[in-house]
Amino acid sequence: MDVVVGINGLTTDDEIKPLVEAGAEEFYMGYIPEYWSGRFGWEIAPNRRPYHEYNYLSLESLSAAKDSVKRFGKKALLAVNEHEYPPERMSEAVRMVRECVSLGFDAVIISNIALALEIREAGIDVPFHISIGGLVNNYEAVKFYKKHIPGIRRFILPRDLTVREIRSFALKSKDDDISLEAFGVGDPCAWSDGYCLAWHSAGIAPFCSWFFTGDRKLTDLRSFFDWRDKIRSGDISFVDSVEPIKARAKFGGFKPSSERDDFLADIVRVCGLCAIPLFKKWGIDAIKVPARGGEKRDAVIDLVTRAMAAESPEECKALIGSEEFCAGSRCYYNYPSEKDV
Secondary structure (H helix, E strand, O other), rough: EEEEEOOOOOOOHHHHHHHHOOOOOEEEEEEEHHHHHHHOOOOOOOOOOOOHHHHHHHHHHHHHHHHHHHHHHHHHHEEEEOOOOOOOHHHHHHHHHHHOOOOOOOEEEEEOOHHHHHHHHHOOOOEEOOOOOOOOHHEEEEEEEEOEEEEEEEEEEOOOOOHHHHHHHHHHHHHOOOEEEOOOOOOOOOOOHHOOOOOOOOOOOOOHHHHHHHHHHHHHHHHHHHHHHHHOOOOOOOOOOOOOHHHHHOOOOOOOOOHHOOOOOOOHOOOHHHHHHHHHHOOOOEEEEEOOOOOOOOHHHHHHHHHOOOOOOHHHHHHHHOOHHHOOEOOOOOOOOOOOO
């Protein structure tokens, strides 16, 4: 299995090397060029990450990152996976893809069917990875995409699929020569990404997650939007703001009490390592580490890589090294019906 990791701001071999040494094989990137942000604003992102910190803002920096990834013999992927592209944005998205394919990107991660067809109409021959926003929630969706869109290399399985459902995908895909990618760590969601038009970010606790623990009420949304507006106006820095870290650490009931716990709460956040040995056995081709904009990516990639070599969930729990973290509230695939899979 390949480890697929998101990167931002890294452009040199010295910056990319720790991720490669940790086990990363594929690197995906977001790109917001000036011709896009100058016309639509960076708030309307072409790739579900509407923040400067998560994207490359010039062709030069994007090309430098791609070149470094290629020098290590790894794959470079471009994320153009927003849900909707009205006509004025569609043309610029196609322009962006054409620009990046000419640089030598290996594939484009995409959600919107119309954009995929426009790219093909424009004569751009690049493999597609269908993103979770493409709503491949069942195998009929796989067959639909394969019938109508040429050149699909991989399907990224949505966050809300269970381990049992992923096994079903894996068994069916063997006969159709289809590559599948599943989440290994990150933030799962109670909702289906393809139907959600909220700002999408692992860097903050989205307001919909505030109510999962019962600690907050609807009236508390005011403080969320006040904090968001301060970031937009420049009164506080998104990176330096401590509020998202506090909210994220609180979410799930895990109370950090050591440096290791801080790493688990703030960096790993939610873990699916125990499922990776099963995914490997079933033939899942890639494990996603959605760390674009994240810290200590090499440490997270190392955990996933080591889980790939594990033979049982117990070995994966030993990698985490925290019984409290593994008690259930931070488990990515923690569904009661999955205990006998």
